Amino acid sequence: MxxxxxxxxxxxxxxxxxxxxxxxxxxxxxxxxxxxxxxxxxxxxxxxxxxxxxxxxxxxxxxxxxxxxxxxxxxxxxxxxxxxxxxxxxxxxxxxxxxxxxxxxxxxxxxxxxxxxxxxxxxxxxxxxxxxxxxxxxxxxxxxERTALIGALVFDMLVLGLSTLLVRRSVTQALRPVAQMTAQAAKWSERDLDRRFGLGSPRDELTGLASTLDGLLGRLSAALRHEQRVTAEIAHELRTPLTRLRLETEVALRRDRSAAELQAVLRRVLDGTDRMTTALDTLIGLAQRSIDPSAGTAAAVDVAADVLRACRARGREIQLDLECAAGLVVGCDREVVLRMLQPLLDNALRYGRSAVLLRVSRSGNDAVFAISDDGPGFGVGELEAVLGPGTQGRAAASGEGAGLGLALARRLAEAAGGTLTPKVSRGGLVELRLPVA
CATH class of the missing domain: 3.30.450 (Beta-Lactamase)
Incomplete structure (x- = not known):
């Protein structure tokens, strides 16, 4: 003690x-x-x-x-x-x-x-x-001499005893606020994370302790809110695709289906499951990086080439236009950048008729990834709506996709300190901006 x-x-x-x-x-x-x-x-x-x-x-x-x-x-x-x-x-x-x-x-x-x-x-x-x-x-x-020594020793014992009592009382009084603050912080951490001591900037040991406890309570409160938000986001993001998968299955079971029809339904269910798995992995990865920002490393812009190689491995062709200096590094984990670009390129390949272009440039302190295609693009009234979860643009066919790609990419971009903006053009155009490291 x-x-x-x-x-x-x-x-x-x-x-x-x-x-x-x-x-x-x-x-x-x-x-x-x-x-x-x-x-x-x-x-x-x-x-x-x-x-x-x-x-x-x-x-x-x-x-x-x-x-x-x-x-x-x-x-x-x-x-x-x-x-x-x-x-x-x-x-x-x-x-x-x-x-x-x-x-x-x-x-x-x-x-x-x-x-x-x-x-x-x-x-x-x-x-x-x-x-x-x-x-x-x-x-x-x-x-x-002997009398004086005995007297001095008796005096020393009295002084030592009285001083011990005084020191004990003084230390107890000095540490009482610390014990009270510790107990109060423990109580707040269990019941009311928004309470703070609020003693201002540190001026002495007690105000320094109060400031430290306020910081700890703030981080604990932020972590708890983040956990609640991630849980709500996962539930929100997966509710729509799960409903669609259930609907597909129920419709398929209402009457006898041919083998070809059942295979088509199972293929759509499998695709939907893959999209939900990707969305879940992305959200969990985002949650982990929000809790520990040091996880992962800064990524160079050549991650775009990694995405292109992955797309080409599946028989898809994307043109890369690198307009920035070689070795440009963005302040974001490499895996997160890949997860941002992947759904944007998938959408461009899905709706573009022929050419899909990924242009990488630098604008001030931002690295800009512009994905364009020659598809129908976005309407003026749906630029903000398509960024919401479970929402698709006018060009999407019924039952195609789950409306999660742009929403997830936008969340990842904002968590990394960047932005994701769909724009009106002759075709589809989405611009991803990430801060340069």
Missing amino acids: IRRRLVVTATAALAAALVVLTMGFYLVLSRQLEKGADGVLRARAGAAAATVTTFQGRLKVNETPFDEVLDSGVWVFDAGGVPVSTPPVPGPLDSSAQKLSAASRPTFRDVGDDVRMLAVPLHDPPTPDAVVVVALSMIPYRDA
Whole structure:
């Protein structure tokens, strides 16, 4: 869960920072306490040195009002290392003080963990050569360090606990809108795909998320509408030919037919089935390319030659007039271009008396495919009607075709960003325009 990860990460970072700060605090405190202890030792050594004099050529320690305090932990040695003054009660530190009696310069030495000693040589007249050794118990300082460390750790735990609660609450509040938006988007995706957050252009993380979710909902809504539209188109496109095939079959079954008549009926049913299969494949292919525009590749205008070869393989002759530069590429999948041209050429061959011409040229940013024949052509009043599904022109004989060719070609052209336009001329003329890649 992202909230837990954020809280753990923030808490771990804070804990690491507190550990570093506590270690730094402890080291600084320990150093300051050590300096304080050294200062006390120097002061005691100086006070003890002030009491050292000579009497009749011998080293002597003068009495002071605070002898009990001063003599505790103070040793005075002459130049030969002989003790002149020692603490009233002998103790285990006497041997350590004796070792420091030979010091030639101020020397600090730790005896165990609880005692720190300082030896200070005296060489300035009128004081004779001597060594003052003083000792200081470090227990109060160690207790102060320990108390400060425990206090710092307790403080760290309190800070860490309170900070964790604060971070958890802050992260929860910060992520609450994200959770609400996610739940709302999931709800809309199931029931109302037209709803949007509508927070405008992204300004921060939340508005960026809202914009992304709006885009996803928009694409999901478009995909759903596309699916519904494709389903409706397939049903609409196939309704008329299916009705005709059923009518052909019912008429054939009303009375006994000769073998020749039955063969003719079956041939028409087979042709109708082939046309419906082609229409269904075209619609499904169009749907797939609408969902994934990257499917397929751009096609060069030599697809026209592929169509011509297919027509000639079936014994049909079409003239090709290539008026554009070689290698011109249109921004449409090769297979889609073939499916656009095939029904247009089939219609031209069906209604043309002799010559059928496919002229390929370029006009601005469009590649223009013009299919012309010497047939009856289109009337002025039917230019738009023949582009509708199930509608045929005036030249079509009864029961000939299903009226799907131009409608499918037009849908494919519009899906590819082009146009398909039948025109009035001496014969049949249909112009297909596709954008150049």
